[in-house]
Amino acid sequence: MARTETTVRDERFYDRYTTPSAGALLVTYALALIFLWFGFLKFTQYEAAGIAPLVMNSPLVGWWHGLFGIPGTARMLGVYEILTGLLLAARPFNARIASIGGAMATICFLITITFMFTTPGVVQPGFDNPLAISAFPGQFLLKDVVLLAVSIWILFAARSEASIAKT
Template identity: 45%
Template sequence: MTTRANQFRLQIAEKSVGSLSLQALLRWALVVIFLWFGGMKFTAYEANGIAPFIANSPIMSWLHALFGVQGTSYVIGVLELSTAAALILGAFQPIFSALGAAMSAATYLITLTFFLTTPGVAEATAGGFPAISAMPGQFLLKDLVLLAASLSLLLASVQGSWPNAQKS
């Protein structure tokens, strides 16, 4: 008899695959990005820079009404720094390996929705979509790679649990 708790055994992503260095490279690159971008959210420059993305997002626009432009940036900064902390701890604790990767994946899933909601993504002078503007189109498109890195870490963190989940 298998309990639900035994079905989901988490592990540190770098320990789940043959190449420690490739998963570690993804983890630490994401840590740098979340530390840097998270820290920038505490500046007026960054708050104003992300404001159009937030304002046009059906998922996140309510944050501006609740916290204002700078307050929203602070909230996002705290979430991004928390994601960095979870990714760092995830190099040592399996639960944080999965949590940090999931938080990172959620971040990039949300930012990729901006691709659909932010005006100016399609480049009108080049005929419109699929031609995308440098800003904000190409700026947002890079998040596809960051999502893939996040999902790679997440899958490596829970990869060992899937065969156990099938044994019930």
């Protein structure tokens, strides 16, 4: 059977919605949901107060509080996170835009992982083992390692999809 434009389109649909690509889509939308949800929470007082100790102890971003104040810093991060979530969610429609979201997510998690080394209370007091980390902020921040890995994967997968779409 000769390959026609219709059969090529059908093959692309099948390839796009196989189990691995469906999993990729689920992971992408899960990360987008996290960014959107956390981004909108940054506009609440309790979330601004909750992230304040993480930000203020960081030599990378601690200066934000002096520049924007605690609520302003939270709102700025909220806008950044909402934009990141929206860009990630564009992946099925525009992989190039999603790759920008992947880069923004990667930057976000690279910064938050540094909080493991700058925030007081990460290592559980009373233990001689530095691997004994507290539930908050230690374990709360440790989960960002996997989110960083997912962000990097989305960045490169979306870039690859965008380059394939060009051809």
